[in-house]
Amino acid sequence: MKGIVFTEFLEMVEDAFGYEMVDRIIAESDLANDGAYTAVGTYNHAELVDMIASLHQHSDIPVPELIRLFGNYFFNHLHSNYRGFFDSAPTLFDFLDSIHGHIHVEVRKLYSDAELPSFETKDLTPSAMELIYSSERKLSDFALGLIEKAAEQYGESVQIQKELLEKDGSKVTFRIEKL
Ligand code: HEM
Structure with missing residues (x-):
């Protein structure tokens, strides 16, 4: 999946929940580059799924709703x-x-x-x-x-x-x- 999807996702998390939440979900997810995405790079989409699961745990918002x-x-x-x-x-x-x-x-x-x-x-x-x-x-x-x-x-x-x-x-x- 293109990096732009990841960078926009992390931007949304920062806007809605603050930078601490970004840090926390990056630390808790299994990410190849520790959350350093570039817009044109390509990454495993499972990383996005992991980060959404982590955000769900901390926000109590259901996964489908977050997506x-x-x-x-x-x-x-x-x-x-x-x-x-x-x-x-x-x-x-x-x-x-x-x-x-x-x-x-x-x-x-x-x-x-x-x-x-x-x-x-x-x-x-x-x-x-x-x-x-x-x-x-x-x-x-x-x-x-x-x-x-x-x-x-x-x-x-x-x-x-x-x-x-x-x-x-x-x-x-x-x-x-x-x-
Ligand atoms: C200006 C219009 C659009 C552009 C430029 C665009 C572009 C893209 C790009 C760049 C990706 C990511 C590809 C990747 O990560 O490898 C993507 C994925 C996706 N697009 Fe679009 N898209 C557009 C409109 C839409 C619309 C309106 C829908 C909804 C009906 C849609 C549904 C999706 C979905 C669901 C994905 C995620 C990949 C998947 O489900 O397998 N796109 N699109």
């Missing part, structure tokens, strides 16, 4: 750094529909070693759509957090229902309906 909140936080980074993808998608549904065939394709060109999920769009209508997430990293709550913020960014009110297609969370469907 969703991280998705909310990471969205700001995406929106500030990749404006073009938003400009070329006039609505939320256009944007979500473009992740797999366009956005993540461009990401892969920039970072050939990026570990990206796969998305399939189903039943795309003007008022509802289904987005099917598949990834062995099982980060659908991160996707949920990103989708929530994308809706806010487009000024569109939506209801998002998540359903597991695989029990382990490696395949999930999001039904997104305009309110």
